[in-house]
Amino acid sequence: MVFAGTTVVNGNCVCLVTDTGMSTEIGRVHSQIQEASQHEEDTPLKKKLNEFGEALTMIIGLICALVWLINVKYFLSWEYVDGWSRNFKFSFEKCTYYFEIAVALAVAAIP
Structure with a gap:
């Protein structure tokens, strides 16, 4: 044969x-x-890498949100009148600027 x-x-x-x-x-x-x-099935190494990737994504997301929230004072302001918050001012340009910084930080951290 x-x-x-x-x-x-x-x-x-x-x-x-x-x-x-x-x-x-x-x-x-x-x-x-x-x-x-x-x-x-996934190998143990692949499982660990997936877990690490998910944890890293969560940490990077939290850091970016924290960076954006720290800069809220630059695009959202108000005055106190008689003990109450009045005259809110919101700057969309500054808000998007600091959002872009947070996104750039996430992009730089992911690789």
């Missing part, structure tokens, strides 16, 4: 084809490999 892909260097032979395609031994091996790859 000769398998497909067998290298013959010299000689004569008469062969009878019994199976083709996925019915051959190589086809069966291929289907077993494909089936095994579909049921593959």
Whole structure:
């Protein structure tokens, strides 16, 4: 019996084809490999890296939110009149500027 892909260097032979395609031994091996790859579980290293990535994302998000909240005083202001907050002033340009800084910090921290 000769398998497909067998290298013959010299000689004569008469062969009878019994199976083709996925019915051959190589086809069966291929289907077993494909089936095994579909049921593959994550390795312990991959699980740890996923956990670390999720934790790092949360920490970076919190730091960026904190940076933006620290700078609220620059784009939101008010005055106290008779003990009450009055005359709120909001600067959209400064708000977006400090938001861009927070996003830039997140982009710089992720790689």
